[in-house]
Amino acid sequence: MPFPMIDVRATGQNISHLMKQRQISIRTLQTYFGFDSPRAIYRWLRRENLPTVDNLFALSKLLCVPLQDILIEQANDGQDVPFIQPWRLFELIQRNLGGGSRFFAAFGRPAIHHQPPGRTE
Numbered sequence: 001m002p003f004p005m006i007d008v009r010a011t012g013q014n015i016s017h018l019m020k021q022r023q024i025s026i027r028t029l030q031t032y033f034g035f036d037s038p039r040a041i042y043r044w045l046r047r048e049n050l051p052t053v054d055n056l057f058a059l060s061k062l063l064c065v066p067l068q069d070i071l072i073e074q075a076n077d078g079q080d081v082p083f084i085q086p087w088r089l090f091e092l093i094q095r096n097l098g099g100g101s102r103f104f105a106a107f108g109r110p111a112i113h114h115q116p117p118g119r120t121e
Contacts (some may be wrong), residue, residue, distance in 0.1 A: 010072035012047035018063045018070065032062055 019029070026045075032037045035056060043049050051059060060067045 005074040006050065007072045007074040008050055009047040010074075011070065012045055012049060014070060014072050015059070016045050018065065022063055024062065029059075029062075033058065050090075 019025075022100050026041050029035075029041050033040075035041070040051075040055075044051055050056070056067060057071060061072055063070070
């Protein structure tokens with residue numbers, strides 16, 4: 001099994017994408033983190049380096065996403081693979097297809113209903 005590594009380039013792109021999605025500016029991040037200048041943030045977005053673990057954790061809270069949805073794993077075959085739980089992938093696909101009949105027409109009804117951790121019916 002190869003040693004897992006984070007793809008700095010893809011993670012920087014993902015941070016940028018998440019910021020745009022949630023309409024969060026660089027200035028907002030600078031204020032949130034208490035940075036004197038936005039240099040560190042630009043380095044993340046230019047894919048030069050990653051935020052520290054503390055800053056990644058804080059960023060995940062600000063963006064309202066789990067840490068693993070920010071980081072992108074470096075794939076052995078050259079493709080970027082996001083860390084994502086199977087139940088989250090199911091929800092993401094369902095949400096992007098509009099859910100309901102369009103989703104089931106494309107993928108069929110699930111054989112089992114998976115209950116995500118921490119959720120009750």
